[in-house]
Amino acid sequence: MLLAAGAAHAAEHPAPVQALVEQGVKVEAEFEAPGGMRGYAARYQGEPMVFYMTPDGEQVILGTMLGAEGENLSVDHLRRYLPEPDFNEAWPLLEKAAWVGDGPSNAKRIVYVFSDPNCPYCNAFWRATRPYVGKDLQVRHIMVGVLSQSSAGKAAAILAAEDPAAALARHEENHSAGGIEPLEKIPFEIEQHLKLNVELMRQLGARGTPAIFYRDREGKVRRMIGLPSEQALKEEILQLSGDR
Numbered sequence: 001m002l003l004a005a006g007a008a009h010a011a012e013h014p015a016p017v018q019a020l021v022e023q024g025v026k027v028e029a030e031f032e033a034p035g036g037m038r039g040y041a042a043r044y045q046g047e048p049m050v051f052y053m054t055p056d057g058e059q060v061i062l063g064t065m066l067g068a069e070g071e072n073l074s075v076d077h078l079r080r081y082l083p084e085p086d087f088n089e090a091w092p093l094l095e096k097a098a099w100v101g102d103g104p105s106n107a108k109r110i111v112y113v114f115s116d117p118n119c120p121y122c123n124a125f126w127r128a129t130r131p132y133v134g135k136d137l138q139v140r141h142i143m144v145g146v147l148s149q150s151s152a153g154k155a156a157a158i159l160a161a162e163d164p165a166a167a168l169a170r171h172e173e174n175h176s177a178g179g180i181e182p183l184e185k186i187p188f189e190i191e192q193h194l195k196l197n198v199e200l201m202r203q204l205g206a207r208g209t210p211a212i213f214y215r216d217r218e219g220k221v222r223r224m225i226g227l228p229s230e231q232a233l234k235e236e237i238l239q240l241s242g243d244r
Helices: 015-021 073-081 088-096 120-128 151-160 164-173 188-203 230-237
Strands: 002-004 025-032 038-044 047-053 059-062 099-102 109-115 137-143 211-215 221-225
Touching: 015 025, 015 047, 015 059, 025 073, 038 073, 047 073, 073 221, 073 230, 088 188, 088 211, 088 221, 099 164, 109 120, 120 164, 137 151, 137 188, 151 164, 151 188, 211 230, 221 230
Parallel strands: 109 137
Antiparallel strands: 002 059, 025 038, 038 047, 047 059, 099 137, 109 211, 211 221
């Protein structure tokens, strides 16, 4: 979406950026963006956002910037230029959530991800982790049903399965064909688990899926929302550069 510059007036920021500031956007960082654009990391009503000013300084672009390989550059920009809140106290809450383990429970590295069964980016994240799930990695999928009418039923079907891990794998493998059949009637206990998962997701400020939580090399809990780039997955979430 393009926002045209308003009438010229004295402002701390260029006119189109100042127009957003006057609507309540709080700019926290500026950076050089691809294509000669200027990037801005900001918050609106407490929520993180990133936008870009065209080289001529006449418009700003709100939305996601994708790279040549389809990677989400905006996620990397937010991660780099907008400091995250302290999520260290969130780890015990994540441990107690209703999750499905993908990989061995005694894995060296644990990663949590809020995942909606109908989320294509969650499926892409699942596929991206296939080469790494094993003795060194367990991904714990905290199932939520927020994207569409069948999401809760599918999430419930996975959680209620005799083997939830196998059910999750079958669902993700067949995601393009619709995946697992949703439960028509969700058992009360499963319904409560899903409700608490959604509440936790919102409590942690995750407004979309996948929402990934992991520990960095210093043990600090970090959050990444959206499909990470291959580089972010390997170097930050999995920390492969120093482990292998």
